[in-house]
Amino acid sequence: MISQYSGISPTGDLLLLQKLGAKLRKKSFLHVNSTKAGGGVAEILQRMIPILNGLGINTRWEIIEGDDRFFDITKKIHNAMQGNPEKFTKDMWDHHYEINRMNAAKLDLDANAVLIHDPQPAPLIKFRKKGKWIWRCHIDVSNPVKEVCDHLMRYCSKYQAAVFSVARFARAMAIDEFIIPPSIDPLSDKNRDLTAEEINETMDRLKIPQDRPIILQVSRFDRFKDPVGVIEAYKTVRKYNDCILVLAGSPATDDPEGEIVLNEVREYAADDPDIHILLLPPFSDRDINAMQRAATVILQKSLKEGFGLTVSEAMWKAKPVIGGAVGGIPLQIVHGATGFLVHSVEGAAFRIRQFLNNPEMAWRMGEKGREYVRKNFLITRQTRDYLSIWYSLENKGRNILEL
């Protein structure tokens, strides 16, 4: 399994994975989250579990089950941890705990290392039998609602370590806190190499012409992704350069505002035939891949963002990228080196024009971007990091380890 990444991932990462695999071989590693499908966590786990098993580590992935009320509560916890005011009663917290207790009775939680993903299954720590337990927080908790955060931290502080995606998300806790950014899988349908035929097939089917430069943003129709700002920037660019704009996203079924934003975007685009607004069905990974590969410039002009892995996806395809300077985007775009960070519509328009008029610079930044992703944002690096933490906890949390 790991050999599939030879020649793609950095050699050092693969070597360290093998060495850690040898140290942890035959030990058991359990991941627990709340969904098998949908969302970035499930997407990466689906790819990571086979890699871990391929290294000889007995890895399992369990899902906690709950009633509608439980998931309403956890959605509220999720929102409150991201700063949205939510009201909580003791009864709600009791239900959260009770569902976890019932899951603990059903699940086999016996493992040498247990990685619990996000707040939903956090109370499972109360039912720890053995092993090293690590809480993995994927969401932005830099500005949470205090009471909710305090309550959740009563569970989280019982773990041996916590993992956050960005340093800014970490909190002052009495346990070891590691910073591990998320990653993309270069071999998945969303990122693997495509043939020219595959790319053309998608572009023809989606009726996107390829006779002019293509500006692309792939994201949900959500105000924080600023699709209207992208159209404004495109309209400015069109005064100087002939190009087309593609806004592609899936309908957000869990977001009642999605429909409203989509209508706003359509209205703003008016009847410009060169603006293509595409609603893609779920599991359109290969089509997204093809559009990214066909694009000339890729935008992620977010106003608020978690990590924004679509930026790494675009960079992996060696495309020049322009991103809003928010969330995890500045960790991926080194301004002026692997792309441009922008703070306004005007900034976005200016950088698009720069790329369209300087293909050599666009190419150079694209190549640097791909290399930056190769070194920092591939799944092999994230797997390596998880195993490193586990290994360090097995070695009394030492900060320097020789293998």
Place this chain on the structure above:
Amino acid sequence: MGEAVKSFEFKQCVSILKSTGKKASSLRELRDVLSAISEDSIFHHTYQYFLKGHILEYTNDFAHWAGESLEERALSEHLSSIDPYDFSSIAELRKRLLKAIDDYLDMFPEPRGAMAGDEFYFNQTMTLTFPAGVRVRNLAEFLIAIKYIDAGCIYYHFYEARVRLGSGVDDFSAWIQNVLLKKEIADRVRTIDPFMHSVEGIREHIIEVVEEAVKKDMEVIGK
């Protein structure tokens, strides 16, 4: 049969970021936390800056933050000119960083605070070292290896070695001098300034020096 030469084994290090849970949103707060934060954290924000592969606009995270987040250019220049390899201990380096900030606070009006979300986060690292699986016995083999090994190897042997051994000497020039007995080449490698280059820049300079030496050696053999 030639005499057996002690080979050079490339090692590599990988660092995983850890949060200290401490942050600063103004220069004064930065100063206060910096005065008490662990040496591991200072090590990470100064020595390990070179591992990040940034463009060398700045030379440590403190200067980077002063320049980009506080937009205090003069302070950023002062902090950037502090070369961690000039100090024999992190305690001394800490003192020097604090002095630069104190001097600045004495001379200029209090800078504005950082925007929300743009605070300075004090981190440190957990580091794993391991053999890279490459062993070389002479300069020609060394040249091939240095071209293709991961940047983490160059960081370990060229930057980290200076602190690890406490002698301020990198592993490469030590081997070239002590084992290959090629003092002139060792001197040239040793004098490549770690402070003035990124890891990839160091790779290019080492290749240049060693390639020239290998070519020279081959010319001698050919005659």
